[in-house]
Amino acid sequence: xxxxxxxxxxxxxxxxxxxxxxxxxxxxxxxxxxxxxxxxxxxxxxxxxxxxxxxxxxxxxxxxxxxxxxxxxxxxxxxxxxxxxxxxxxxxxxxxxxxxxxxxxxxxxx
Amino acid sequence: xxxxxxxxxxxxxxxxxxxxxxxxxxxxxxxxxxxxxxxxxxxxxxxxxxxxxxxxxxxxxxxxxxxxxxxxxxxxxxxxxxxxxxxxxxxxxxxxxxxxxxxxxxxxxxxxxxxxxxxxxxxxxxxxxxxxxxxxxxxxxxxx
Numbered sequence: 502x503x504x505x506x507x508x509x510x511x512x513x514x515x516x517x518x519x520x521x522x523x524x525x526x527x528x529x530x531x532x533x534x535x536x537x538x539x540x541x542x543x544x545x546x547x548x549x550x551x552x553x554x555x556x557x558x559x560x561x562x563x564x565x566x567x568x569x570x571x572x573x574x575x576x577x578x579x580x581x582x583x584x585x586x587x588x589x590x591x592x593x594x595x596x597x598x599x600x601x602x603x604x605x606x607x608x609x610x611x
Numbered sequence: 612x613x614x615x616x617x618x619x620x621x622x623x624x625x626x627x628x629x630x631x632x633x634x635x636x637x638x639x640x641x642x643x644x645x646x647x648x649x650x651x652x653x654x655x656x657x658x659x660x661x662x663x664x665x666x667x668x669x670x671x672x673x674x675x676x677x678x679x680x681x682x683x684x685x686x687x688x689x690x691x692x693x694x695x696x697x698x699x700x701x702x703x704x705x706x707x708x709x710x711x712x713x714x715x716x717x718x719x720x721x722x723x724x725x726x727x728x729x730x731x732x733x734x735x736x737x738x739x740x741x742x743x744x745x746x747x748x749x750x751x752x753x754x755x
Contacts, residue, residue, distance in 0.1 A: 569635070573635060573638050573644075576646040576647070577644050578645060579646070583646065584647075587635075587646055587648055587651075591631060591632065592654075598624065602623055602627070603624075
């Protein structure tokens, strides 16, 4: 008895992703979370190293954009993410934009 | 000037949200995806609501800017009629600015109504900022 059903790789690499997403439903969501925090933490840390301070709302917008693009590509095939996940990603992108527009950037005068 | 900053922020939040939702739904249509954000009733309703709000903002900003530019101070016993210079301040430069922006905008974004709201809103914001700056120059303080 195998631990899980092996995906059929002869029908393409996307079939393996769909099979993994069906076996572990949180797998695509964890990929999206990874993309978000990877861009957010690496970008803001790099900016802090270079300039001394990090513009967190700006990097939140950039990372949510990267997450949204990843989520949009995941919608191409059936069974990877569902409409609720996509809606939450879009809503988070808009809220990060709201945060960015209301935040005070480094170049702003007080 | 904090009022202009907050106003432009709120307007651009709307434009940003409309652009994101439109981009995501058009991505679904263009690539014939299995999951399309346009099928989500909440997001679609928010998008439609924001577009109509921006349309009414454009009309209201134009109406108030027009009324402001047409207003005059009638002549008194020891002063002449004032405020006539505002009749030419807002209308003509804003029309010139709109035509100048249109030239680049049409070529880059096309004439789709989904992005057309960006241009009309931008001109509405310009008109409202001119209105506020004129008030500040006249009254010497921020309105409100």
